[in-house]
Amino acid sequence: MKKTTFVSIVALATFITLGFAAPLAFATPSTQIWIPSTDTQPVGTVHLGVDNYTTMFKKTEDGGDDLPLTMGATFGVADTSLIGVEVGLDLREPTNEPVFFNAKIQLKEDSLYDFFPAIAIGGYDFGSDSESTDYNIIYLLAAKTFPVFGRLSLGYYSGNEDLMVDAKGNVAKDGFLASYDRTLAEIDDRLWVAIDYMSGENAYGALSLGVAWRFSPNIGVLVGYDMFNEVQTGGENKVTIQFDMDF
Numbered sequence: 001m002k003k004t005t006f007v008s009i010v011a012l013a014t015f016i017t018l019g020f021a022a023p024l025a026f027a028t029p030s031t032q033i034w035i036p037s038t039d040t041q042p043v044g045t046v047h048l049g050v051d052n053y054t055t056m057f058k059k060t061e062d063g064g065d066d067l068p069l070t071m072g073a074t075f076g077v078a079d080t081s082l083i084g085v086e087v088g089l090d091l092r093e094p095t096n097e098p099v100f101f102n103a104k105i106q107l108k109e110d111s112l113y114d115f116f117p118a119i120a121i122g123g124y125d126f127g128s129d130s131e132s133t134d135y136n137i138i139y140l141l142a143a144k145t146f147p148v149f150g151r152l153s154l155g156y157y158s159g160n161e162d163l164m165v166d167a168k169g170n171v172a173k174d175g176f177l178a179s180y181d182r183t184l185a186e187i188d189d190r191l192w193v194a195i196d197y198m199s200g201e202n203a204y205g206a207l208s209l210g211v212a213w214r215f216s217p218n219i220g221v222l223v224g225y226d227m228f229n230e231v232q233t234g235g236e237n238k239v240t241i242q243f244d245m246d247f
Contacts, residue, residue, distance in 0.1 A: 150182030
């Protein structure tokens, strides 16, 4: 069994911060809808998020259910012209082991040369119990924004083989990540749309669609729809409503 403790997460964050970000000036890691994005929170920012996933208009005897409510905080700890670093934690309730940790470092888009993609390395869903919540998902993600068209992202993830399994119990710990997102500035620059995909027959594999509206520079809401790759591991398709606030 793989085991990750709070101490190891703090050590990872400290290494990232001290090793790459000496000039220190979404919750789950900053995300698209379901998968991580290459974005990081600005230094000094505290990002609070509440994410809800539930079936709609389906009786429980017909498969209606929801995921535990995710309440998270993400902290921007470094932000330069080259890199960004964030760390965060989630509380998922009601569960027996509600605490999860995450961390991410990104090389910013166009930071090294023109047309250089944003590149992020991070991890999330580091739980507190080795037998039930240590999913330990590590990912590498690249993203590039194209004029008018929007932003494309592509990456790879791998998690704990003891917990990342398919409906038959076979190891299904890795796969690819992909997304497209765009601010619809021609309508209103507060309006944003996205689609993302996480491959795999584990509980995380899903295709998600969403639209978000930013009511003010620091308050926004997203409404989306998640379609899981495998009902037996991910559950029925769900509507998601996500509230976000920056301090």
